[in-house]
Amino acid sequence: MFNHSDQQELFLPLVEGVHETPPWGAFMRNLVARTYARRAFLIITLASAMPTQEPTVIHVSAPRAVKEPPLDFRRLDGLGLHPYGQLRPGRVYAIDEVLDFDNAERLAFQRAALAEMGIRYGRWLRVTAGGAADAWLLLVREREDFSSSAVSTLAAIGPHLTAALRTLAALTQQRLQTAMAQSALARLGVGQLAFDAAGRVMAADPVAEELLPYSNAPEARAGRRLQLLPAVSSALEQACAAIAEGRSEGGTLLLLDPSRNLHLLLRKSDLNLPEPRAVPAVIGTLRIARREDERAGALVLRGIHGLSDREAALAEKVSRGETITDAGRTLRLTDETARNYSKRIYAKTGTQGQADLVRDILSGLTPLA
Structure with missing residues (x-):
């Protein structure tokens, strides 16, 4: 006993x-x-x-x-x-x-x-x-x-x-499952927060924890408040209430920090959680500019598309906003050689030009390298 x-x-x-x-x-x-x-x-x-x-x-x-x-x-x-x-x-x-x-x-x-x-x-x-x-x-x-x-x-x-x-x-x-998901999002520079209908933060991933300030003032209910300018804080509360009540389907965008051009995208929560559960009303997503290591990204492109080392390095630089010729000069290629490489890259990747190539790279595994 x-x-x-x-x-x-x-x-x-x-x-x-x-x-x-x-x-x-x-x-x-x-x-x-x-x-x-x-x-x-x-x-x-x-x-x-x-x-x-x-x-x-x-x-x-x-x-x-x-x-x-x-x-x-x-x-x-x-x-x-x-x-x-x-x-x-x-x-x-x-x-x-x-x-x-x-x-x-x-x-x-x-x-x-x-x-x-x-x-x-x-x-x-x-x-x-x-x-x-x-x-x-x-x-x-x-x-x-x-x-x-x-x-x-x-x-x-x-x-x-x-x-x-x-x-x-x-x-x-x-x-382990949570860590894998958070690691993938962090590699993409993505942070997420779960809000209740009153705009209180129920949970935040490591990227969101690092990027955003939180109020130390005690709350009567569970959750935390983001430490924002009064107008932004009010807009966040109103948006969360509207989404929770069905008056807005989401897609609401708030500028949290003009100095960092940091925006928060709010949408209705669609998380499927097991019982017992506390389902958030709103999911907030933010993103900062973050790219993979260039060499790691080039290795992925080489493996997926069969590119040569120089072709993969050129494609990786183009995906970061450089022109074909500028990227080629960085790699010590002549302008003509860089253009010839780009034609081979388009052929091997099945893309129809620079914009299509960038879209293909950014929507694939390369940013997660």
Whole structure:
């Protein structure tokens, strides 16, 4: 039977801990205190991680051991203990259960190394998130073994830690999807904001966070306000209200900052979000001038259209607004050679001139290189 202390010190930190970086620091500290462990670590490995990627390791020490070095999980891994992956998920193992009693020499080596690391007593717990992630929790003591109460606490935590690991694995997947989308938009210089019907910012991506100022004044409701000139702020609120109420289909353009020629395009939100959800009324989009590295863009053009190095470099420069002859001179080509190159570029890309070429480049993968 779980009591109020268990809920406050262990289970609630497990739920909230998926949002910590790294996760579950508070949970680990509370677990060490509850079990009277001296030191502990939690190893988290995602199934999708590259083989060369180091696992996430959270080290925690009791106050009496805070000056001691953290547990060296790599050294433990090299002792030839019972392979972590073969530990039955959810079962609590004592140190003796992972030692090699079939090889006296190795057993002596293992015991000596553990003693040198200050590990005389320990408990292992493995949890797994259905093939998406694995975690291994180790608690150690030096002078006396863990009490039956401490072992029971660790065993009781197993199912809850498993559920939390599944949540963390799913959250990690969503974070990856979000990061990919934000990275693509950032490469194009695009920033986006979600507004409610009153013009409050519900969410903003990194580009929008960087480009726009936000008011520090507290709001009665959730959300933030953009810090704008009074007339612009009023226009934003009126536009969001009109779009939310259906009096405008969107496409409203606001000049946020004349000094930077920074405009914000507002449209009705069409996001399809799962329940429970807080659907924004309006999506705001802004864009700054940002292009890919020239060499990276030329490589993409060469790969897609079979252009030569010089042809790809010339096409890349033309897409940035340079004339054929100016781009050719930058590349140390004569005007005649540049014009001959341009004809070959048009033929290979299937375009009908400079304007068509620029359109084709800017609407393709090149700006995302």
